[in-house]
Amino acid sequence: MTDIALSINGIPVEVPPGSTLLDAAHAIGVRIPTLCHDPQLTISGACRMCVVEVANPDGSTRLEPACSYPARDGMSVRTNTAEVRNARRTIIELILANHPRACQTCVRNGRCQLQSLCREYSIDEIRYEGEKRCFEVDTSTVALTRHPDYCILCGKCVKVCREVQGVHALDYVNRGFNTITMPAFDRDLAHTVCVLCGQCLLKCPVAAIRDRSYVDEVEEALDDPQRICIVQIAPSIRASVGELFGLPPGTLLTNKIPTALRRLGFRHVFDTDFGADMAVMEEGHELVERIRNAGPFPLITSCSPGWVKYMEHFFPDFIPMMSSTKSPQQIVGALTKTFFAQRMGIDPARIYLVSIMPCSAKKYESQRPETRMDGGLHEVDVVLTTREFGDLLRLHEIDLPSLPDGDFDPILGESTGAGLMFGVTGGMMEASLRTVATVLDPKGEPPLEFPLLRGTSGIKRGSVIVGDHEVHLCAVHGLGNARKILESIRSGKENIHFLEVMACPGGCVGGGGQPLPTTDEIRKRRIEAMYFEDRGKPIRQAHRSPAVRQIYRDFLGEPLSHKAHELLHTTYTPRTPRGF
């Protein structure tokens, strides 16, 4: 098909068929404001911020939403007439009439799309005053809080939860002026199928969905001399945290992070990558065992707590297929409060372990009863998201990019490229294969990279030959994609041996705790940085890690040993409400 030719603000432009007016405007550098539009989601055309003037054949004009209106041959569009500006300004004013307008005390201050629009359209007075919607704040979950009064009903949370994650924990409720987005029956989010992936928060243009912040608690612990504060930080954050300090996405700050954490007052600085290396060992050996025992297949990864919770609500029949290996964060937690405490001769109860994670579901994971240690201690005491990490640094006057380099602590802070790969979709599987191939074929020269597991396609499939076995692989990210695969496995249409599921699109680089904004483009840049970092690592296979070897030698014995099971494995349980 040939391109469509139209004119925007008198400038001729050609776009491929299927383009919207918004696409066409972008192509010539015209930036139209949007609130409800998101390229990852279906179009709804709800906010009407993007209206532009379209000429009718008879010379009159009409306003149409650029985000959804298809570009057609010969169209003449104006994006910035007095009427368009007035309409957009009026729409902003209408939002403000029903908004708390509490920027000074709002977590989104400075990173809020509504606020930016107010500035762009020079809103300098409150034009309409009247009744406002009034709903309760929902603080029921450990990870996210909902503040419906701030909601501007763009619908993106509903759509991402339904279309991308297939969870459908939220929907529009009521009608007209009383419309709001909320969980079923006005229930607390904690009592729904929500998996706390935080994707809705990433999409929300305002402060209607927020992190449940633990910055104050961490501050308090850091000030408490009785506590031994230890920190671990997840792989993907080294490629994203720079964005909070104005650096382009994908800027690696791996070496700055340990310095910053020490400056914050942490006594020991561990790396979740180490836990990931351990997870490769355990889960890799689970795969080896299943291959040797011919099942049950597929072995399904368990490092993404959003995915685990989803499975428990929606697909509890897959529990037997799940890898029982804990997630890297919990492995580091368990080893810190056993191995490390014993080695250092400290009472594990004094340890206060903070995880810095790209993920809101990790907050939930750290509170799961299954992760309680003997004696009731939590393996991980508190989880901060990347964003909260940034808040903490700023509060402590730490300008991350300009810090001198530093290193993670030995052993629990040592890692390989394999562990790093957990931060991207397909990475966990790639890391495992690097080890499993060696186990099954000790003499062979297995590849270090598996291109079929790379790239941003939602479902990646293929097979590899390891030893005498052909292993069918599948890596999915985004729970909606997980649903597709699980349903076809359920119906017997799929023959997969090893399935990796990451709840968040792109994997943890796109996690619900990552800096705002997190778009497809930004995810890609973070992923590239992770691959780059992996390639530069001296060791890229978990089983070659001296730290890993030492742990097994000195403490756990061998992978899947009794002790390893006790400390590094967990169980799952069907959860209500059942999800559909």
Added chain:
Amino acid sequence: MSIQGPDTPDLQPLRQMLAAWEDLEPRKLIAVLQKTQGLYGYLPVAALDFIAEHMRIPEARVYGVTTFYSQFRLTPQGDHVIQVCDGTACNVKGSGHFVDELVSLLGIRPGETTPDGKITFQTVACVGACGVAPAVVVDGEVHGRMTSAALRKTVNALLEAPPRSGSRKVALPVVGAPARKARTFLDRCCGKCKTSPDNPCPDFLRCRLEGESCHDDPACEAYREELRKLVRHTSEAFEAHVFLCKGLTCDASGEAGIRKAFENELARHGILDKVEFIETGCMGLCEVGPIVQISPHEAFYCRVRAEDVPEIVERHILKHEVVERLLYDRDCRTEADIPFYKAQVRRVLSNTGKIDPENIDEYIARGGYRALYDAIRGGSPEKVVETILASGLRGRGGGGFPTGRKWAIARSQPDPERYLVCNADEGDPGAFMDRSVLEGDPHRVIEGILLGAYAIGARKAFIYCRAEYPLAIRRLEVACEQARAYGLLGKNLLGAGFDIDLEVVQGAGAFVCGEETALIASIEGKRGMAQNKPPFPAEHGFRGHPTCVNNVETFANVPLIIANGADWFRSVGTHNSPGTKIFSLSGKVRLTGLVEVPMGTTMRQVLEEIGGGAPEASAIKAAQTGGPSGGCIPEHLMNVAIDYDSLKALGGMMGSGGLVVTDRDTCMVAFARFFLSFTQHESCGKCIPCREGTKRMLEILDRIVAGEGKMSDLDELRNLAAVIRRTSACGLGQSAPNPVLSTLQYFEHEYLAHIRDLRCTAGVCKSLLRYHILDFCRGCTACARKCPVQCISGERGQVFVIDQPRCTKCGECYRVCPFNAVAKV
């Protein structure tokens, strides 16, 4: 914080119902919720949870759907339900007072239930009885021409009645069993006739109507001829035929007891079996109902009460003389004599009020299904589309889009899975045309739908009918069943290899679901939120397939056009708006009812020649068309021709056919506010200009009618109106400001009077209104006795006074004073 029902219901009945449901797809969610509410009287959360699990639908969606539609309740209702109609016609006739009255009488607000669980009080938007406005529905029964006194009496009776126990269900209007004819067209003349319900003869229609049978036998033809007479009510077997109007309005004004009275009386004379009763749909002249027509003589009796029946039987049926005192007036014996009908051209309504809508034979005998028969047996889908295109038929649902063009677009889609939808949502408060056609002549609509489905190549069609029309829904279902039995609906239609399935879908109380994309979402079992267009439904509709949505009246025109040709259709109406249009005329005219006129008729003709002008001692101020999406035409522009384009040019809108007349007692600001509050309430909530903008406009209007307006408010209204109109996502928002803009255009002085002089010239806006007793009060005590709050005092024979702070401005004193000594100031 989560919603919990007051009790834990027994889920067993629900479980049984769902287990027995055969085609339970997720799109049936709304129907399931309706049935569940039927079981429990409300929707217990536990039941909703169960439904979600059983149907495998996300809970959040179940809740989203439940809270979208106003029919659904999450808490139980009282033993009795009183619904005050807050539609346009009722509002113009003062139903607002009833709300105030009930609030003070029951101590609860609309939507609430009295603490003892006895009475639930709600407001509803138009129950379709506008002809006898104001209407109040008590436990499902419509009471027309309600007065404050009657309402109080009804409520007190309910309050005194002993409490009911057991399940609380709202009774729907009860309809008698379909009149079973002793003989039907389906019966065979002899053994040679092969037709059967399972395998109907394709030549059946011709055989029965024209006698072109597969076999030539005079006895068989005689048999069929007698059958035809029976069906056409010309059979000599009966001495008289009594046509009873069972339209809602007549029923609401007392028709129910009349048939009984006739039967008793006829039985007493021993001639019950000599008289045939035909219960018809709305005869149109609702104002003078209940109407009974009797042939011989085709006498048209008005305002018939049960007490009149013995005289009618005695004189008309036994002695064949007309009872003059019950006629419309001395010069009008038959319907055709009455000016109301004379000035009309009843095409679409030609059967309505004349036939028994529950008997397919009557429709067939009057030429029904012949168009379908000819089109399918002798024509082609293309020919149907061509004829409709040539006829210039424009959609009667409001937009006026050429129907033929829409069908051609759908037909040209590469996707062969296509759908057709009949829009019977008629949400415009103050409109009851579609209802009357559906109730009075359902087969005509069905035939139109079948022709449409054939034309665009759809194998599945839906009729989406609002739940507030239970009788129409039932009639449609009965009609579908009959059509199926006659081989006119279903597989291999008329043996021509065309399959068509027709499903009646019930709305659940959402005006926006009349908008086609919202309607489709609703059929899909979702919240009725409108979608962006393009893509238009004709390209991308139900489940993503090409879908044509057309209005009831549009479809009802189709068989006429196919049978009589495009030129016949164009023989009335204007060039750009050919054909006729039905209006439901209500408000401040002498005669209210159902009116069909050629397009291009002037507004003045409709109001004066047909409607009989303003009621005595008043003057028409304006006519509002298009309901909440439309505008008003002021008296000095009444010569405007009624067609799509002329009305638009005046800031009005054809709309679907609601025509509400206002007079000097109507405050145009309050009138505009009424419409806006309707649309504001009905906004689906998706887009910001409509959801937030109409709210702010309404708040401004609220201030103005409360006497707190500012001059700058008018500019704010105009700006908001312009933005909402231009930027809203669907027709609801785009047209919501129309009533305000058109009243601002023609009645700005009324706005100014409210803002600057703090005066409501019509004496409607309570905050600006004071009742005052004038010096020539005779002290008769009439007002003091009627005042519900007893704030009038005085000595008998002296001038009475109103204690202003306590006065609730109910206006009762103003209405009862025999000397007009109470003034509104």
